[in-house]
Amino acid sequence: MRSGLAALLGMGVLAAVPPALGFHPYYLFLLSTAFLLAAVASAWNLLAYAGPISFGHAAFFGLGAYGAALASLGGLSPWGAIALGGLAGAAGAAGVGLLSIRLRGAYLALGTLACAELLRGLALIWSEVTGGGAGLAGIPALPVLPWLPRVLTEGRAGAYYLALALLGAALGLFALIRRSRVGLAFAALREEEERASLLGLRPLPWTLLAFALSGLVTALCGGLYAHVVRVVEPDLVFSRHYSILPLVMATFGGLHTLLGPAAAAIALYLLSELVLHPLLPALHQVGYALALIAVILYLPGGLAGLRRGGRRAHP
Amino acid sequence: MALGFSMILGVSRSLNLAHGDLVVLGGYVGYSLWAAAGLSPVLLLPVAALALAPAALVWDWLLKRTPEPKELSSLVLTFGLSLLLQTVMRAIWRGEYRLIAESSLGASLQLGTLALNRGRVLAAVAALAVVGLLWLALTRTRWGQAVRATSIDPQAAALVGINVDGARRSTFLLALGLSGATGVLFATLHYVHPAAGVELTLMAIVLSIWAGVGHLRSVLAAGLLLGMIEALTVTGWGPGWREPVVALMLLGSLLARSGGLARGHAH
Amino acid sequence: MPILEGRGVSVAFGGLSALRGVDVAIEEREVVGLLGPNGSGKSTLFNVLGGLLRPTSGEVWFRGQRITGGPPWVAGRLGIGRTFQIPRPFAGLSVLDSVLVGVTFRTRHRYRRAADRRAEAERLLGLVGLADKAGARAAALSLGEMKRLELAVALSSRPALLLLDELASGLSPKGREEVVLFYARLRERGMTIFAVEHSFGLLAQVADRMLVLDQGQIVVDGPPPAVLASPRVAAAYLGEEER
Numbered sequence A: 001m002r003s004g005l006a007a008l009l010g011m012g013v014l015a016a017v018p019p020a021l022g023f024h025p026y027y028l029f030l031l032s033t034a035f036l037l038a039a040v041a042s043a044w045n046l047l048a049y050a051g052p053i054s055f056g057h058a059a060f061f062g063l064g065a066y067g068a069a070l071a072s073l074g075g076l077s078p079w080g081a082i083a084l085g086g087l088a089g090a091a092g093a094a095g096v097g098l099l100s101i102r103l104r105g106a107y108l109a110l111g112t113l114a115c116a117e118l119l120r121g122l123a124l125i126w127s128e129v130t131g132g133g134a135g136l137a138g139i140p141a142l143p144v145l146p147w148l149p150r151v152l153t154e155g156r157a158g159a160y161y162l163a164l165a166l167l168g169a170a171l172g173l174f175a176l177i178r179r180s181r182v183g184l185a186f187a188a189l190r191e192e193e194e195r196a197s198l199l200g201l202r203p204l205p206w207t208l209l210a211f212a213l214s215g216l217v218t219a220l221c222g223g224l225y226a227h228v229v230r231v232v233e234p235d236l237v238f239s240r241h242y243s244i245l246p247l248v249m250a251t252f253g254g255l256h257t258l259l260g261p262a263a264a265a266i267a268l269y270l271l272s273e274l275v276l277h278p279l280l281p282a283l284h285q286v287g288y289a290l291a292l293i294a295v296i297l298y299l300p301g302g303l304a305g306l307r308r309g310g311r312r313a314h315p
Numbered sequence B: 001m002a003l004g005f006s007m008i009l010g011v012s013r014s015l016n017l018a019h020g021d022l023v024v025l026g027g028y029v030g031y032s033l034w035a036a037a038g039l040s041p042v043l044l045l046p047v048a049a050l051a052l053a054p055a056a057l058v059w060d061w062l063l064k065r066t067p068e069p070k071e072l073s074s075l076v077l078t079f080g081l082s083l084l085l086q087t088v089m090r091a092i093w094r095g096e097y098r099l100i101a102e103s104s105l106g107a108s109l110q111l112g113t114l115a116l117n118r119g120r121v122l123a124a125v126a127a128l129a130v131v132g133l134l135w136l137a138l139t140r141t142r143w144g145q146a147v148r149a150t151s152i153d154p155q156a157a158a159l160v161g162i163n164v165d166g167a168r169r170s171t172f173l174l175a176l177g178l179s180g181a182t183g184v185l186f187a188t189l190h191y192v193h194p195a196a197g198v199e200l201t202l203m204a205i206v207l208s209i210w211a212g213v214g215h216l217r218s219v220l221a222a223g224l225l226l227g228m229i230e231a232l233t234v235t236g237w238g239p240g241w242r243e244p245v246v247a248l249m250l251l252g253s254l255l256a257r258s259g260g261l262a263r264g265h266a267h
Numbered sequence C: 001m002p003i004l005e006g007r008g009v010s011v012a013f014g015g016l017s018a019l020r021g022v023d024v025a026i027e028e029r030e031v032v033g034l035l036g037p038n039g040s041g042k043s044t045l046f047n048v049l050g051g052l053l054r055p056t057s058g059e060v061w062f063r064g065q066r067i068t069g070g071p072p073w074v075a076g077r078l079g080i081g082r083t084f085q086i087p088r089p090f091a092g093l094s095v096l097d098s099v100l101v102g103v104t105f106r107t108r109h110r111y112r113r114a115a116d117r118r119a120e121a122e123r124l125l126g127l128v129g130l131a132d133k134a135g136a137r138a139a140a141l142s143l144g145e146m147k148r149l150e151l152a153v154a155l156s157s158r159p160a161l162l163l164l165d166e167l168a169s170g171l172s173p174k175g176r177e178e179v180v181l182f183y184a185r186l187r188e189r190g191m192t193i194f195a196v197e198h199s200f201g202l203l204a205q206v207a208d209r210m211l212v213l214d215q216g217q218i219v220v221d222g223p224p225p226a227v228l229a230s231p232r233v234a235a236a237y238l239g240e241e242e243r
């Protein structure tokens, strides 16, 4: 409840930022990217809430970006295209989720990594559709919403508010799930899958649902990104960064918490871009790596979900 | 290369996702020494292996401290280390593609009607020699006994007076040394670049699954098989297919051996 | 017709055979005790009967359906509930949520309203004396409380049959008395129970019938007095309890 209020308050403050910055395009772009990463980290956290640790969210981001770009270039309206990309990501994620039938824990994580690498490789090869290494350019810009002041919906400010809205939606979805039966099923399967199934809970449909929801949000971010940057390339949207960063950010911010992953994402990204980047231009990614290493070694409480889920022999 | 990966897994139940990046690091170190000092590749092998010794100590120290379940936490931790290494390598070598283009290696070796590239022959001979030596060391020495005992049951090994920490540390030193040397060999045959490590890691995992952890002779056979599949893929469909095929093999192998990598113990 | 039946159940872990051709049949509303020295295969038998472990050979039937080797959620939905000898709590969940899982997702007597589910979960916690711990994290409970939670979780899916694995071991004498009371209360409600306990005396107070397992085989089957009189029991089991 309290975190819900904090979220609303935070959203309100963030909504007032663009006018305060005088719509400075660079800072708006930086912040909207931070919000997209925060939404992806929240989506990653939603999946982790149900148990699986993913090393392959780039697959879903890329599916969303390519799905939306192709649909948009094919003549669909950008909004419809982003939605379609989201569905592609959800379907792809559910497909990856099928791996959970045979794989658990670290091996499921490796499986998601392999899927992401596979998709990236295929996107590079299948150039008739994806444009190969050069990617797809000329994606139309998002249309201006007629019923809102132009200054809020055009260009960088528009992207800013859309990314913020998407982040809000991702957090809202997670908050709803945590309070519902779905969240109870996710948490029970995460904590002790066998016990939960002995109580009549069938794991697979719930795991697939978690993958699909997480993939949906991640792919919507990908679709929005494609329409903001207006080009997609395999090495850009299937970049391993979209697999590594959400993991870093969510574990750093606190697994399974509502706001931790999003807050950590925004803080780490801004720290990295605004502080580390000017200081050590080539090395600024080191911050993420160090954050992840520190959290694994020194904050085992922040990794409560990681410490379980291993296989044990039960007497 | 997979040997190092599978030894670490055996001894510390840690999956080292930065393995390929360490190999690439070895390649870059080798390249720099070769370019700066003109060392011959044969001399570069031990030098690059030694150069990774500090990294081995760091890896050992970090992986000893990962919480349970070891496999998953070590995976996350080394994912971070992989990112760290890639960033550092990109900062130092600016993402350039490097090749140890020693002309003596490019020459072909005439064996009857067979013309062989000397670099490849050197790589093959070195790999065989390493596997042979390692096999001898693991089966014939006290150190080998300690390492094998540690990977089967560290607590029992400690009870019978084996220095488990020492065995672990020396395994890391050896495994990362192998990676460094492999990196040099790799750099004589292929261009190295900072992002090449992931594919190498995936290959090491595939090999470990195929061969079963710590089985030296089967690692050799699996390595040959993987090399052949890779070569066929590249010549048949083009180099772009290499990455997806490796990823596909990893998926297939994981699903086929879902009991887990650590199931087969060393010997 | 028995509610639960194991036919010729054998389990081998590598070279070690934990169960060798065990036949058991539990009738509706029967309370059956299972005795046997450590390592005789009692928990393994429960794992097989509850659908967690596929036997090397043999079959398990529950109310006319074959459930051999799982999946576990089928056994759970059909009406088998169980506790674990070493408690397996939903460590990160609250005590109340741990019980809500079964209450929410059970197939029988499901409540549509969240308030009703919560009331039912609180009732179950009251039954095992954990009402004041509802908000605590399951992992933070003491062993005695954890065992009570095991029972509440097992009951939360409204099972027709309970497999109870050493509910009383590790408890204080007072805790053991309470366990006897639990057994009596469940029995009054017409629950079918198959229970492992280490103490012959405790089981004899509650069981209609007793089985003795030794080295993976049922060696004695009968009412408590007959089991006590059996020389096999003295040899295989009581000798150990004296120590």
Ligand SMILES: Nc1ncnc2c1ncn2[C@@H]1O[C@H](COP(=O)(O)OP(=O)(O)O)[C@@H](O)[C@H]1O
Binding pocket: A313, A314, A315, C013, C016, C018, C036, C037, C038, C039, C040, C041, C042, C043, C044, C045
């Ligand atoms: N998962 C397992 N893997 C290998 N051996 C096991 C496993 N579970 C139980 N055992 C062995 O099977 C035998 C029976 O164990 P168990 O059923 O737990 O006995 P009890 O509950 O009667 O004490 C023991 O020798 C035990 O070591």
Ligand SMILES: [Mg+2]
Binding pocket: A315, C042, C043, C044, C085
């Ligand atoms: Mg037992």
